[in-house]
Amino acid sequence: MELIVAEKPKVAYTIAKAIGGEMAQKSHGKVRYYEITKDGHEYAVAPAVGHLFNLAEKKKSHSYPVFDVEWKPSYQISKFSYYTRDYTETLNMLGKKADRVTVACDYDIEGSLIGYNVYRFCYGGENGGRMKFSSLVPSELQDSFENREGSIDFNNAFAGEARHVLDWYYGINLSRALMTALKKAGGFRTMSIGRVQGPALDILARREKEIAAFIPQDYWEVRIWLKGTEFLHEAGRFMEEAGADEAYSKIAKGQNATIENVEKKEAEVWAYPPFDLTSLQLEAYSTFGFPPALTLALAQTLYEGSLISYPRTSSQKLPAKLGLVRIIDKLSNNPEYAAHAKILLEKKWFRPREGKKEDPAHPAIHPTGMKPGKLSEQEKKLYDLIARRFLSCFAPPAKIAVTKIKARAGGEGFDANGSQIVEKGWIEFYPYYKNKEKAVAPFTNGESTPIEEKKEEKKKTKPPNRYSPASIISELEKKHLGTKATRSVIVDTLFKRGYAEGRSIEVSPFGMRVWEVLGTYSPKILDEGLTRRLEDEMDAVVAGKLGKDVVIQEGKEILIQILDDFKRNEEKIGKELLASVKQTEAETAKAICPKCGKPLRVIRMKTGKQFVGCSGYPDCRNAYPVPFGAYIQLLEKKCAECGGPMAKVRRTGRAFEMCLVVNCKSKENWGKKKEAKEGEGAEKKEKKPKKKAAPKKKKVKKDLESA
Numbered sequence: 174m175e176l177i178v179a180e181k182p183k184v185a186y187t188i189a190k191a192i193g194g195e196m197a198q199k200s201h202g203k204v205r206y207y208e209i210t211k212d213g214h215e216y217a218v219a220p221a222v223g224h225l226f227n228l229a230e231k232k233k234s235h236s237y238p239v240f241d242v243e244w245k246p247s248y249q250i251s252k253f254s255y256y257t258r259d260y261t262e263t264l265n266m267l268g269k270k271a272d273r274v275t276v277a278c279d280y281d282i283e284g285s286l287i288g289y290n291v292y293r294f295c296y297g298g299e300n301g302g303r304m305k306f307s308s309l310v311p312s313e314l315q316d317s318f319e320n321r322e323g324s325i326d327f328n329n330a331f332a333g334e335a336r337h338v339l340d341w342y343y344g345i346n347l348s349r350a351l352m353t354a355l356k357k358a359g360g361f362r363t364m365s366i367g368r369v370q371g372p373a374l375d376i377l378a379r380r381e382k383e384i385a386a387f388i389p390q391d392y393w394e395v396r397i398w399l400k401g402t403e404f405l406h407e408a409g410r411f412m413e414e415a416g417a418d419e420a421y422s423k424i425a426k427g428q429n430a431t432i433e434n435v436e437k438k439e440a441e442v443w444a445y446p447p448f449d450l451t452s453l454q455l456e457a458y459s460t461f462g463f464p465p466a467l468t469l470a471l472a473q474t475l476y477e478g479s480l481i482s483y484p485r486t487s488s489q490k491l492p493a494k495l496g497l498v499r500i501i502d503k504l505s506n507n508p509e510y511a512a513h514a515k516i517l518l519e520k521k522w523f524r525p526r527e528g529k530k531e532d533p534a535h536p537a538i539h540p541t542g543m544k545p546g547k548l549s550e551q552e553k554k555l556y557d558l559i560a561r562r563f564l565s566c567f568a569p570p571a572k573i574a575v576t577k578i579k580a581r582a583g584g585e586g587f588d589a590n591g592s593q594i595v596e597k598g599w600i601e602f603y604p605y606y607k608n609k610e611k612a613v614a615p616f617t618n619g620e621s622t623p624i625e626e627k628k629e630e631k632k633k634t635k636p637p638n639r640y641s642p643a644s645i646i647s648e649l650e651k652k653h654l655g656t657k658a659t660r661s662v663i664v665d666t667l668f669k670r671g672y673a674e675g676r677s678i679e680v681s682p683f684g685m686r687v688w689e690v691l692g693t694y695s696p697k698i699l700d701e702g703l704t705r706r707l708e709d710e711m712d713a714v715v716a717g718k719l720g721k722d723v724v725i726q727e728g729k730e731i732l733i734q735i736l737d738d739f740k741r742n743e744e745k746i747g748k749e750l751l752a753s754v755k756q757t758e759a760e761t762a763k764a765i766c767p768k769c770g771k772p773l774r775v776i777r778m779k780t781g782k783q784f785v786g787c788s789g790y791p792d793c794r795n796a797y798p799v800p801f802g803a804y805i806q807l808l809e810k811k812c813a814e815c816g817g818p819m820a821k822v823r824r825t826g827r828a829f830e831m832c833l834v835v836n837c838k839s840k841e842n843w844g845k846k847k848e849a850k851e852g853e854g855a856e857k858k859e860k861k862p863k864k865k866a867a868p869k870k871k872k873v874k875k876d877l878e879s880a
Contacts (some may be wrong), residue, residue: 277303286337441571628710
């Protein structure tokens with residue numbers, strides 16, 4: 174019997190159905206798997222549910238450094254992973270019966286590692302294979318099954334293992350080092366730093382320093398209006414007011430200006446390339462306000478529904494072997510896309526506009542052509558974005574008429590620029606194109622026309638823009654830090670730890686202090702060069718040019734040096750972190766306990782759980798539950814409904830205010846379905862309270878006693 178391992182339950186069913194033959198659904202515990210008889214051979218298609226095995230210490234400790242780790246079933250490591258037990262036991266049972274295991278998990282280093290761990294821990298034999306596919310449409314899955322490779326993709330799996338080991342080494346040891354230093358100084362706060370988290374914080378903090386150090390400069394602009402068209406002085410910015418005053422004094426309302434030159438030319442604007450994951454996250458954030466993590470989650474759902482190709486790709490290529498004409502033809506049967514798809518078919522426009530980025534494992538993100546069923550509003554929006562981007566890639570370039578006009582008045586030169594779309598081309602196919610047209614009135618060379626209005630305006634130079642949750646992910650990609658799948662998680666963690674906040678990301682005072690302390694005493698933690706070198710070496714493992722053990726050993730040696738430096742400065746680091754923690758707590762101690770009048774405070778447990786409790790404990794046992802994993806900022810103002818204390822809750826850059834009183838009238842509509850406003854879907858979702866995140870009142874009091 175051949176065991177075929179899928180990454181998730183829904184995908185297992187899709188693969189089993191695509192293989193064909195006689196299929197029977199079976200159960201083992203709560204897990205469904207599928208037995209297939211085809212052409213005299215027997216197969217079992219069974220699901221994992223993400224990583225069934227993870228790293229753990231061989232002997233539990235609380236000190237650092239620690240490197241003695243082993244792979245164990247996830248359910249034995251964390252109670253939050255207990256749901257994986259039935260899946261692991263099902264694959265153990267089938268693995269004992271199998272004479273071959275074929276990995277059919279996502280074809281990337283994470284999917285390969287998931288399958289490889291099942292192969293070695295649940296099966297233990299040597300006979301293995303690999304199915305490779307980029308979408309879950311039946312024809313591609315059937316082809317992948319019939320042409321499956323005769324061995325596991327070991328290089329991908331080894332790179333995944335190296336990454337997991339190094340991320341564990343760095344994450345556990347550096348986070349323990351921070352918290353140990355703080356604890357020895359007499360404080361406690363859940364803190365973390367990691368191999369990529371450190372450089373990510375460094376990028377954000379350096380931008381914060383640039384903004385803080387920025388000194389705005391005054392400058393002046395002089396404008397005139399001719400036939401309703403705005404002209405800017407040819408100098409652009411005057412950095413001295415006297416120069417602007419002199420130019421302004423030479424022109425007057427009603428005075429004639431002479432058109433010295435009118436230059437017109439037509440320019441082609443080519444279609445945007447198809448989406449890779451990062452460009453999809455940027456466009457979805459710009460268009461709908463979707464945070465990157467939400468975009469990835471929605472794209473994964475669309476992929477598992479066979480509607481789009483695999484989303485975790487770096488490619489902007491659409492190779493012909495995908496059956497591009499067939500996909501366009503399928504889209505022509507969907508009323509939403511029929512008009513544009515039929516134009517492509519009639520004109521035989523089948524050559525896509527592609528980008529430079531490539532991914533050896535997967536093509537660019539594209540629709541499969543299968544018609545969507547019932548989708549959420551957010552899923553509909555993302556699917557439409559992907560489908561229309563795909564169709565637009567085949568359309569001809571747009572043609573833009575660009576006009577440059579030079580005028581002279583009072584001896585001073587003025588310029589105006591205009592642009593107008595004369596042929597829409599691909600823009601007709603892609604309504605998400607940001608219109609950049611600027612109309613100008615018609616002018617001819619030598620024409621004399623009166624000045625309708627003039628203006629001198631004082632302005633100030635602006636500091637660099639802060640990163641958004643999407644643009645920081647793009648920056649991490651440019652610097653080759655992290656992976657397609659992990660970058661949004663890393664950014665999320667910065668928010669959860671209270672290091673960063675806001676949609677326009679601002680490093681919090683506490684985050685800046687952590688960055689300053691690390692920069693002073695352990696700068697290698699923030700060094701993007703070291704992290705990038707390890708990333709490059711893990712890519713070399715994928716290519717078969719380096720062994721995983723070599724990369725792990727090098728990363729371990731670098732970490733040992735970092736931890737040695739840290740230990741030498743542990744006392745200083747602890748004292749400085751404690752001062753920052755106390756300052757942060759003092760700044761957030763604005764909410765007053767309605768029972769005793771003392772300040773409320775956010776209390777974080779060692780388990781990661783948190784709640785708001787009274788600083789007057791044990792005399793006052795008043796406490797309030799708050800959402801798990803969120804950054805809580807207590808507010809001075811009181812609830813308009815009940816007069817209770819208020820808090821601002823932040824998750825992944827999204828923030829909302831809530832009353833801390835559990836049964837407050839302001840929460841009576843929570844949990845009811847509402848159509849999200851444009852760009853606010855993610856925030857609405859956050860406002861829906863989760864039952865698990867709100868412990869019962871008695872439990873909160875128990876936590877207060879153990880804090």
